[in-house]
Amino acid sequence: MTSPTPPAEPTYADRTFRSSAGIVGGVLLLLLICWIGGDALFRGHGRVPWQALAGLLTTVPLVVAFTLRPVVLANEQRIKIRNPFRTITMPWTAVADLRAGYSSELFTEDGTKYQLWAVPVSLRQRKRAARQQSRQSLDDPYGRTSVHADVRDSKSRKATADQAVEDLRTMAEGAKTAAAASAKSSQASSASASASAASSVSVRWAYEVIAPAVVGAVLLVVLYATG
Template sequence: MTSPTPPAEPQFADRTYRSTAALVGGTLLLLLIAWMGGDAIIRGEGGMPWLALAALLFVVPLVVAFTLRPAVFVNDERIRVRNPYRTIQLPWSEVADVRASFSSEMFGQDGTKYQLWAIPVSLRSRKRAARAAARAAHDDPYGRTSVSADVSDSAARTAPADQTVRELRALAEKAGGTTPEGAAQVSVRWAYEVIAPAVVGGVLLAVLWATG
């Protein structure tokens, strides 16, 4: 009796893309909110502690949703996009294009557009990369740089969002437009763990404010 064949390992280990600036900013903002909210709860008088609690319940999920939550997870079979309010998963065969203009976007084969919140586009970074590329072209107009120098300097001549988009396109091209048997299918899930507390907190805050 032969033992079942184990599932094939993905050719790429799961890779995660997140915004470092969003993670740092979100953490600092949460610390500030916790300090201000805690002070209002402890030292507040009358209905202020309840207002502070309702405000925390409303604000904290939103801050987490837009700063700490966004991420993009990829391997050789699929891409999973975790946005503030939704998680979208597509096999590479269902991805028509990934591009970065004023924001990073992914397009499904049916034309549906999905924002990639975890890969923000910085026009300042693009200008900096363009200046680096212009300097490199001026220093060596015939492109006679060594291979090692070209590889080491390529990141400096490409904005982070554009470099990430290139990597995602490379993964999509390697998949070859085919979905392996048993691979994950298209799915879109709402982040109720973020939406529900924010809605409850907003309602409580409105009621307390109106009756307070």
């Protein structure tokens, strides 16, 4: 008699947070670098092709790292932060707070801080959102719905980074509430749960970005030193 197949683990779709302006800027910058570097690589003479190759090896990975690579992936169980040179993965129970000041930041239970490169803070956007909220309050000082206000436009009155951090904070609070209820039903201690959450934070360095950039920089130094 065959044993019953265990049920598959539930999968949760990741919600993606990233900067569309950074992606557009990165693509344009890569096209410009490849155009200039490719022209020097194939049409240059003497040491110019080698210098162009070294320059491409140095700049292309760095541009990709700071523009195309950053992303925040979040689901009901964990958050994954892909920064230029590191990828940090942790469960929501390891997250203590999320803030958006001059940059978006995540704080773990043990006090470690990680920046969210994929959620850049725009002070101009924040000031514009504050002006919209101020105009709305002046238009309706008693808190009633104004005839000029669009009640469906509540999220547009927040800066993109502030809204993203608020959404992530809501996801974290929901996951922590579910984890607390599960721990209470299983009579697990909160101290052991916090310790296991802190130990489950994983950090991986992006050697696929660091290695070619370092090789290109060393090659550039050698070429200019021996030139």
